[in-house]
Amino acid sequence: EPEVTQTPSHQVTQMGQEVILRCVPISNHLYFYWYRQILGQKVEFLVSFYNNEISEKSEIFDDQFSVERPDGSNFTLKIRSTKLEDSAMYFCASSEWAEFPSSGANVLTFGAGSRLTVL
Amino acid sequence: LAKTTQPISMDSYEGQEVNITCSHNNIATNDYITWYQQFPSQGPRFIIQGYKTKVTNEVASLFIPADRKSSTLSLPRVSLSDTAVYYCLVGDAMNSGGYQKVTFGTGTKLQVIP
Numbered sequence: 001e002p003e004v005t006q007t008p009s010h011q012v013t014q015m016g017q018e019v020i021l022r023c024v025p026i027s028n029h030l031y032f033y034w035y036r037q038i039l040g041q042k043v044e045f046l047v048s049f050y051n052n053e054i055s056e057k058s059e060i061f062d063d064q065f066s067v068e069r070p071d072g073s074n075f076t077l078k079i080r081s082t083k084l085e086d087s088a089m090y091f092c093a094s095s096e097w098a099e100f101p102s103s104g105a106n107v108l109t110f111g112a113g114s115r116l117t118v119l
Numbered sequence: 120l121a122k123t124t125q126p127i128s129m130d131s132y133e134g135q136e137v138n139i140t141c142s143h144n145n146i147a148t149n150d151y152i153t154w155y156q157q158f159p160s161q162g163p164r165f166i167i168q169g170y171k172t173k174v175t176n177e178v179a180s181l182f183i184p185a186d187r188k189s190s191t192l193s194l195p196r197v198s199l200s201d202t203a204v205y206y207c208l209v210g211d212a213m214n215s216g217g218y219q220k221v222t223f224g225t226g227t228k229l230q231v232i233p
Contacts, residue, residue, distance in 0.1 A: 004162075033219060043163060043206070043223035056220045091162045095219065107153070108219060110162025 002026040004111035006092050012117045016081050021114045023075045023092030032075045033093040033108065034067065036060070043091070049075065082118045089113045123207045128228040137194045139227050141207030144188050152183060152190045155206045155223070163206060163223065167192065194229075202231045 005024040013019050025032050034046040047057040049067055064086075066078045075094075079086055093108040124142040131137045143152070151170050155163035167174055169181040169190070180193040194201055206226040210219075 031219070042225060043157070045220045045222055048219060058220065058222075089160070093162070093219075106219060107165045107168060108155075108163070110164065113160070113162050115160075 002109070004092055004094055004109050006090075006111035006114050008114055009112070010115045010117070012119065013082055015084060015118055019079045019082055019086075019116060021077045021079075021090050021092075021116070023077070023111055024073055025075055025092065025094030026096075026109055027073075029094035029096045029109070031055075031095045031106065032067075032069070033095075034077045035091045035093065035110075036088040037091065037113075038085075038088045046077075079116075082116075084118050087116055087118045089115050123209055123224055125205075125207055125224065125227045127225060128230065130230045130232055131197055132232050133198055134196050137197050137201075137229060139192045139194075139205055139207075139229070140189055141192070141209075142189045143207070143209045146187050146209055147211070149211045150187075150209050151211070152181065152187075153208045153210075154179070154181065154192050155208065157204045157206065157226070166205070197229075197231045199231050199233060202229060204228050 004026060007022045032049040035043050036046055037043045044060060045058050047061045047067055048055045052069060064080050068076050091110050091113045093110045095106045095108050151168055153168040154166045156166050157163040167176055167179050167181045169183050171183050171187060174181045182191045204226040206223045208221055210221055
């Protein structure tokens, strides 16, 4: 079964440092997403990406965050200057476009996540 | 995007059928109902999606009444490995700016007991 791959699985960084989290979405998927989950809390939407540009972003996704698809396979999330409150599990997801009507319309496939710990 | 309400937690014995109901009173005409499962320290995993009536796959069934203001995820004969958090999401699944941009909510924590 195709899967979304995320690296690193765990990263520890000092406050103020830049972090890049990497994702390899499923190859025929067209839509890419980042979510985060602070320990014990909800899975929160950060950003969606389609056709090499951001299509939606939440209020969490401020100027400290950026996304990029540098080489047609990787999808990265960069946090420019990490804060303690950025400590969380970050999930990448991807979906394919499904023609209406379809029972699998834009189903998200998530990666295993990257745990970020900011000290 | 329609707000959803689910029970916070449920317990069930192994081998029993589990039904988790989600309320979504302000569901819109274009909204689909999608359920995900999440194990600790893992990403959510798609279980089932539906628009109306009943949908069944190899994992679960989804019952949606005619008014679509609620839905029920049914897990047949649960096992210990079904212990997880189950999320109900409602939104326009045909649009990448639809349900995909929601925060998942607290979900229902299902504990399966031996």
